[in-house]
Amino acid sequence: MNRRAPRRILYPRHDARRTGRLRVSELHEIFWEESGNPDGLPVVALHGGPGGGSSPEMRRFFDPERYRIFLMDQRGCGRSTPHSELRENTTWDLVDDIETLRDHVGVDKWLVFGGSWGSTLSLAYAVTHPERVLGLVLRGIFLVSKAEIQWFYQNGAGRLFPDAYDRYVAPIPEAERGDLLMAFHRRLTGDDKQARLDAARAWSRWEGETLSIKGPVTTPPRFNEDDFVDAFARIECHYFVNRGFFAHDTWLLEECSKKLKNIPGVIVHGRYDVVTPLSTAWALSKAWPKAQLHIIPDAGHSSMEPGIVDKLIQATDDFAAIYAEKAGA
Structure with missing residues (x-):
């Protein structure tokens, strides 16, 4: 009788060895931290959102004895300042910030790890600076296409979560619900503070209620809740x-097919991911032959689903073993 091997679990909690703030423009300053082994395999872990901020739990996807782990809070969120700022805040600003951090900490090449929006940013960085990327470990693939946005924020996921969807659209009058993205944008960038907060809460709750097949995911406790949802919703x-x-709509996928030919990668995606449906990961895996796609049959979008944790840690363990073997050769 074949017994299934036990699933891997997160590495024990550990503290950052050092933290810093990095001025990346006249307006923006980003927070970063380093943990793990200073002689280990360098990895930068990119949080989701955009606007979500990094979490100490992100360190736990890496063996601290074998990895030199970097986290950063992207512009406008987490401990970066100014908070919730939209000016000078684009994908390409963030790509530049990753490269600025790499140079600042003296890393030549590193593994890039990211989930959801973090997967988008990881791919954008990799196609821009492929010479700096040892490999990619990605979860919950998202390419910011019109179809993906329409599915989750307009007409699609709400058919599976009609109760949560009603709470999501509640701040928007019926007459404006034909384009929910723009209706939320008007409120999240408007002068009415209460309307902005109501919209931010509804937007953030919608994602929290659909992330996991286990049930709603709450706001990370490390932030003031209203501050967190404001940055999260506005920046997203x-x-x-x-x-x-x-x-254009397929630009990132096309660039991946051209620029990632020699970069190894692992893609982990939940079969029942409602936030970023599996079809996007499937398309990426076909465009990027060096990537291994793992479809988790009992998981949604959350990085903390047991099957997703298992495969992500298998991937980081495998990359660490390959690095150690090459270093010892």
Whole structure:
């Protein structure tokens, strides 16, 4: 009788060894941290959203004995300042910030790890600076296409979560619901503070209620809740209205097919991911032959679903083993 191997779990909690703030423009300053082994395999882990901020839990996807782990809060969120700022806040600004951080900490090449929007940003960085990328470990693939935005924020996911969808659209009058993205954008960038907060809460709750097949995911406790949802909703909506700041709808996928030919990668995606449907990961895997796609049959979008944790840690363990073997050769 074949027994299934136990699933891998997160590495134990550990603290950052050092933290810093990096001035990346006259307006923006980003927060970053380093943990793990200073002689280990360098990895930069990119949070989701955009606007979500990094979390100490992100360190736990890497063996601290084998990895030199970098986290950063992207512009306008987490501990970066100014908070919730939309000016000078585009995908290409963030790509430049990653490269500025890499140079600042003295890393030549690193593994890039990201989920959801973090997967988008990881791919955008990799196609811009492929010479700096050892490999990619990605979860919940999202390419900011019109179809993806329409599915989750307009007409699609709401058919599976009609109760949560009603709470999501509640701040928007019936007459404006034909284009929910723009209706939310008007409120999230408007002068009415209460309307902005109501919209931010509804927007953020909608994602939280659909992330996991286990049930709603709450706001991370490390932030003031209203501050968190304001940055999260405003920055997400800003990026989605601008279609990720990509040249056209399929630009990123096309660039991946050209620029990632020699970069190894692992893609982990939940079968029942409602936020970023599996079809996007499937399309990416076909455009990027060096990537291994793992479809998790009992998972949604959350990085904390057991099957997703298992495969992500298998991937980071495998990359660390390959790095150690090459270093010892």
